[in-house]
Amino acid sequence: MTARGRSRYLMGLAGAALAFVAPAPAKGGSRFAIEPPDIVISRAYRYAAMESEHCLSLLALRDVPFEVAPPTKGVDTPVRLTGPVRGVHFVPVEAQGPPEKDFRTIADCRLALALDDLALVLSPHHVQRAEYFSMYRRKGVGFVKPGKRHPGGRAIDLVNLVLADGTTYSVRRDFHGTRGVGTCGDRAGKPRRDTEGARVWWSVICELDRLRSFNLILSPNHDWAHRDHLHMEVRSGIRWQLIQ
Numbered sequence: 001m002t003a004r005g006r007s008r009y010l011m012g013l014a015g016a017a018l019a020f021v022a023p024a025p026a027k028g029g030s031r032f033a034i035e036p037p038d039i040v041i042s043r044a045y046r047y048a049a050m051e052s053e054h055c056l057s058l059l060a061l062r063d064v065p066f067e068v069a070p071p072t073k074g075v076d077t078p079v080r081l082t083g084p085v086r087g088v089h090f091v092p093v094e095a096q097g098p099p100e101k102d103f104r105t106i107a108d109c110r111l112a113l114a115l116d117d118l119a120l121v122l123s124p125h126h127v128q129r130a131e132y133f134s135m136y137r138r139k140g141v142g143f144v145k146p147g148k149r150h151p152g153g154r155a156i157d158l159v160n161l162v163l164a165d166g167t168t169y170s171v172r173r174d175f176h177g178t179r180g181v182g183t184c185g186d187r188a189g190k191p192r193r194d195t196e197g198a199r200v201w202w203s204v205i206c207e208l209d210r211l212r213s214f215n216l217i218l219s220p221n222h223d224w225a226h227r228d229h230l231h232m233e234v235r236s237g238i239r240w241q242l243i244q
């Protein structure tokens with residue numbers, strides 16, 4: 001075991017021991033942000049802390065179809081998905097030419113690992129297509145710190161889920177959220193309407209909350225800006241998480 005491996009192993013043990021301590025409120029700017037004592041063993045934290053080569057080899061090991069994308073300003077390790085992940089196609093809502101020309105389809109490798117987890121959650125719901133506004137965005141490049149948000153290739157804005165039978169669930173139409181309520185756990189509210197679409201959306205978020213693959217998931221319950229999409233992010237340099 002290398003020195004780094006050993007320290008990771010020890011960090012893991014420390015995290016396991018701390019897992020029984022209740023999470024403390026965090027400074028994420030929201031009462032739903034928490035700072036779990038065992039954050040270092042969460043998937044999002046580990047993905048975010050990965051070195052480039054480690055991330056790429058893990059992505060390959062998981063059989064995620066991808067290619068390394070050209071150097072992209074603001075993105076540490078740019079990749080593009082080249083096929084369905086666990087049967088789920090990730091596609092932009094309005095195609096702007098071929099994917100290889102569309103910069104919105106670029107993800108940092110750490111986000112791509114979390115997308116593999118997202119596909120794992122979506123597959124049993126019979127989702128065949130996950131449509132998004134964008135992963136990478138140029139707006140904000142140079143202003144946003146590396147390793148965070150869309151200019152870092154660390155976030156996806158998920159909009160629609162299309163099932164095998166053609167049924168489409170959109171965040172705007174089917175989420176039925178209420179601003180200010182929790183989405184998962186003890187403080188969770190309920191969808192305003194009990195529909196199959198609402199059940200799928202809320203369930204997807206809470207399954208990901210349990211997997212801890214993203215340290216930020218913002219839904220219509222969070223604010224008006226997210227009334228039509230879920231913002232899902234793997235951010236570096238934070239020890240808190242906000243799933244709402």
Ligand SMILES: [Zn+2]
Pocket residue numbers: 150155156157230231232
């Ligand atoms: Zn976003």
